[in-house]
Amino acid sequence: MDHAMFAYYFRLGLRSLRRNVVLTTLMIIAIAVGIGASMTTLTVFRAMSGDPIPRKSHRLFAPQIDNWGPNKPGEQSEDQLEDQISYIDAMALLKARAAERQSALYLTQLFLRPPDPKQKPLKVAVRAASSDFFSMFDTPFKFGGSWTVSEDDNRTAVVVLTRDMNDRLFGGINSVGKTIRLDNEIYQVVGVLDDWQLIPHFYDLNIVPFGKIDELFLPFNRAIDKHMVNVGSTQCKSDVQAGWEARLRSDCVWLQFWAELPTTVDVQKYRRFLHNYAAEQQRIGRFNWPPHTQLRDVMQWLAYRHVVPNEVNILLLVSFGFLLVCLLNAMGLMLAKIMGRAGDIGVRRALGASRGAIFSQCLIETGIVGLAGGILGLALTGLGLLAARSLLPKEFVALTHLDVADVAIAVSLAVVATVIAGLYPTWRAAHVQPAWQLKAQ
Amino acid sequence: MGISPILSAMRRNKFGAILIATQMAVTLAFLSNALTLIEHRLAWSGRPTGVDEANVFVMMSESVDHTGDAAAHLATDLAALRSLNGVVDAYATNDFPLQGGGWAETVQLTADQQTPSAFTAYYFADDHALHTLGLKLIAGRDFTVDEIAVRTENDAPPVSGFIVTQALALKLFPAGNALGKSIYVENTAASSPIIGIVDRLQGPYTGATGLTSTFAENSVLAAYRPIGESSRYMVRVEQGQLAGVMKSAEKKLFEIDDNRTLRSRSMAELRAQAYRGDHGLVVLLGSICAALLIVTAFGIIGLTSYWVAQRRQQIGIRRALGATRRAILSYFQTENFLIAAVGALGGIGFAVALNLWMVRSFEMVRMDNSRAIGGAVIMLLLGQIAVLWPALRAAAIPPALATRGG
Numbered sequence: 038m039d040h041a042m043f044a045y046y047f048r049l050g051l052r053s054l055r056r057n058v059v060l061t062t063l064m065i066i067a068i069a070v071g072i073g074a075s076m077t078t079l080t081v082f083r084a085m086s087g088d089p090i091p092r093k094s095h096r097l098f099a100p101q102i103d104n105w106g107p108n109k110p111g112e113q114s115e116d117q118l119e120d121q122i123s124y125i126d127a128m129a130l131l132k133a134r135a136a137e138r139q140s141a142l143y144l145t146q147l148f149l150r151p152p153d154p155k156q157k158p159l160k161v162a163v164r165a166a167s168s169d170f171f172s173m174f175d176t177p178f179k180f181g182g183s184w185t186v187s188e189d190d191n192r193t194a195v196v197v198l199t200r201d202m203n204d205r206l207f208g209g210i211n212s213v214g215k216t217i218r219l220d221n222e223i224y225q226v227v228g229v230l231d232d233w234q235l236i237p238h239f240y241d242l243n244i245v246p247f248g249k250i251d252e253l254f255l256p257f258n259r260a261i262d263k264h265m266v267n268v269g270s271t272q273c274k275s276d277v278q279a280g281w282e283a284r285l286r287s288d289c290v291w292l293q294f295w296a297e298l299p300t301t302v303d304v305q306k307y308r309r310f311l312h313n314y315a316a317e318q319q320r321i322g323r324f325n326w327p328p329h330t331q332l333r334d335v336m337q338w339l340a341y342r343h344v345v346p347n348e349v350n351i352l353l354l355v356s357f358g359f360l361l362v363c364l365l366n367a368m369g370l371m372l373a374k375i376m377g378r379a380g381d382i383g384v385r386r387a388l389g390a391s392r393g394a395i396f397s398q399c400l401i402e403t404g405i406v407g408l409a410g411g412i413l414g415l416a417l418t419g420l421g422l423l424a425a426r427s428l429l430p431k432e433f434v435a436l437t438h439l440d441v442a443d444v445a446i447a448v449s450l451a452v453v454a455t456v457i458a459g460l461y462p463t464w465r466a467a468h469v470q471p472a473w474q475l476k477a478q
Numbered sequence: 479m480g481i482s483p484i485l486s487a488m489r490r491n492k493f494g495a496i497l498i499a500t501q502m503a504v505t506l507a508f509l510s511n512a513l514t515l516i517e518h519r520l521a522w523s524g525r526p527t528g529v530d531e532a533n534v535f536v537m538m539s540e541s542v543d544h545t546g547d548a549a550a551h552l553a554t555d556l557a558a559l560r561s562l563n564g565v566v567d568a569y570a571t572n573d574f575p576l577q578g579g580g581w582a583e584t585v586q587l588t589a590d591q592q593t594p595s596a597f598t599a600y601y602f603a604d605d606h607a608l609h610t611l612g613l614k615l616i617a618g619r620d621f622t623v624d625e626i627a628v629r630t631e632n633d634a635p636p637v638s639g640f641i642v643t644q645a646l647a648l649k650l651f652p653a654g655n656a657l658g659k660s661i662y663v664e665n666t667a668a669s670s671p672i673i674g675i676v677d678r679l680q681g682p683y684t685g686a687t688g689l690t691s692t693f694a695e696n697s698v699l700a701a702y703r704p705i706g707e708s709s710r711y712m713v714r715v716e717q718g719q720l721a722g723v724m725k726s727a728e729k730k731l732f733e734i735d736d737n738r739t740l741r742s743r744s745m746a747e748l749r750a751q752a753y754r755g756d757h758g759l760v761v762l763l764g765s766i767c768a769a770l771l772i773v774t775a776f777g778i779i780g781l782t783s784y785w786v787a788q789r790r791q792q793i794g795i796r797r798a799l800g801a802t803r804r805a806i807l808s809y810f811q812t813e814n815f816l817i818a819a820v821g822a823l824g825g826i827g828f829a830v831a832l833n834l835w836m837v838r839s840f841e842m843v844r845m846d847n848s849r850a851i852g853g854a855v856i857m858l859l860l861g862q863i864a865v866l867w868p869a870l871r872a873a874a875i876p877p878a879l880a881t882r883g884g
Contacts, residue, residue: 369777
């Protein structure tokens, strides 16, 4: 079909749509509300299920080691593995240095006394991590950099601040070398991050995974040395004596662990290393069950931990069900509309229009309806997201916004779905018998 | 008039009829599942905690530099709170209902038991706890002041006794003889007796799905006073004095020691925050359900109107041959009923299948079959309401139309 024909059919389509304003409006509204509802939830879903670290997600791995054995209390994951690791195992993995980079981590809370005495003391969320943390997760630094391996080993009192925290404490200046007081001890700032947020923060999914958690970072060994209490999740299989040392010796799982493995060979090696480690634990009698270990990359980890809430999945499903109903609806209305014009079509056929010509003309007409429905649906999606933002917990939707990809998805979904829904009515139109229709007139 | 002429007319409009029936089936399937979920979340978020929620608030106090004697601080704070105007009672706890997460434990009846008998929330409480929360003791007795042991990060002495909820008592001892029995909680080296049973106290968890939702009413109160760098006080006030006392309590505690941070939350605030997601889901699903019904109704109106328009002349002829308006009306109503019945039947099957699949994939709640049948009734009614307007228009077609050519 050449350009002039397309333009002509487009004008014909518009004219035909204008002739029955009520039906046309109903069709457009039906498609628009369907697109609005499904795009609203799809946008939320896409924001939650995206790759948080696209360049490295296939190189970063979370090892798991079964240190509880059979007869676990509580709800078990499908593969009967704990989703965090114990201090004993974390230290063993750190010491082995079997990956290119590795870090044990956990979340704690400390009191921070701002350098400016006029500011009130505040409780801050602190990430205890090994020095590899920053290079492993590609954190951008605004000033300074990570602490060194020896600073971690020597339990040196150093911190890295997030940009927000640096703005708050130091008004955004280069604070490297300055000091802050955390739980009554002096820490020296060695680095300040630039804006950095992983969505979801896959490395620790024990807290609502969509939001900001860490406000500052300090060396893992320092945190352990100073008995900084874990504020994430702690799960223990057997009784634990009170006290910090007992916690470290226990089978409690409360640490996250990440390893960077650049090549598939490294991954295989690391799998073998984990297996051998568990086998060794069995040999020395710490585990009295066969080795059971696992290694998952970021996207596998997110799927394994079901990071997208079931509620969002259900909403997505229901709203696509709604879109289906809206399309069935538009299909019926289109059928009514096109068959109502059977007379016109008959005349056009009698005057020499081919079936293909009638088909293309009706197709363009449904395309116009789809396009209009998509654009209106996009506006409704904007409203829907506003509603979702005011209704759902803020961590869920603070990150949702319409981007170019969403706009493209919405409009093309509307046009494609409408055209598909319009195929049958269009086909029926193309098969109108000219003679029969003229006779009936 | 029988239904056979309707069927033969429908045969000429197969596609439209199938379209309406399909639309109704899909609507029914999603509607009944969405309503099931709405119903569940409303019931879930509406459960009473067992606490006198209107008159209780929680205060979280954290000492900034961890200086001084934490036990002495706690005792001073509690004495001050209890003597405050408008305060009924107060105590220190580790966790509280509607908190969102908290300490969970397993309960065993014997020391070497492999599978625990129950899961439970684990609260620390003293002799003021029941009075502060407004819990109803239905068997046994309250803690006494000398039973309460001090619990710190580094010291967990044996506990003298437990008060448990009725739900947990019956789970552990279905015969109803839990009082006086010894159970193992937290510590499998030593058991302690159940000294009292309260009718109801919800755990701190609020998630509607997952493991914690399966033991939401199981709670153990252990005779401990938690001492640490941070303290959580539960405070009960006299009727209607909540807002005032929340302010005066903060002022009082800051007077005692201002080297701390304080946060106060009423149970009502905690409830709103805890179920925000559930309520959001209810509103979003509810809106989609309403839109589903409206869209389906418009679909029926649209297609039926088209059929009426298509058959104007035949309707005129039938009227001229003696059919009453009532007969024309009932023709379209019967037609719609037949289509809707087919749609509803298919929809019930689809609804059940969809539910089974969602239960497996997304921890969806199981749908009661009555909901699908209820949905089917709604579909039949919706069809009848939607068809009324086009059917009335059809009935209004004058017989004279038959004599005019097209």
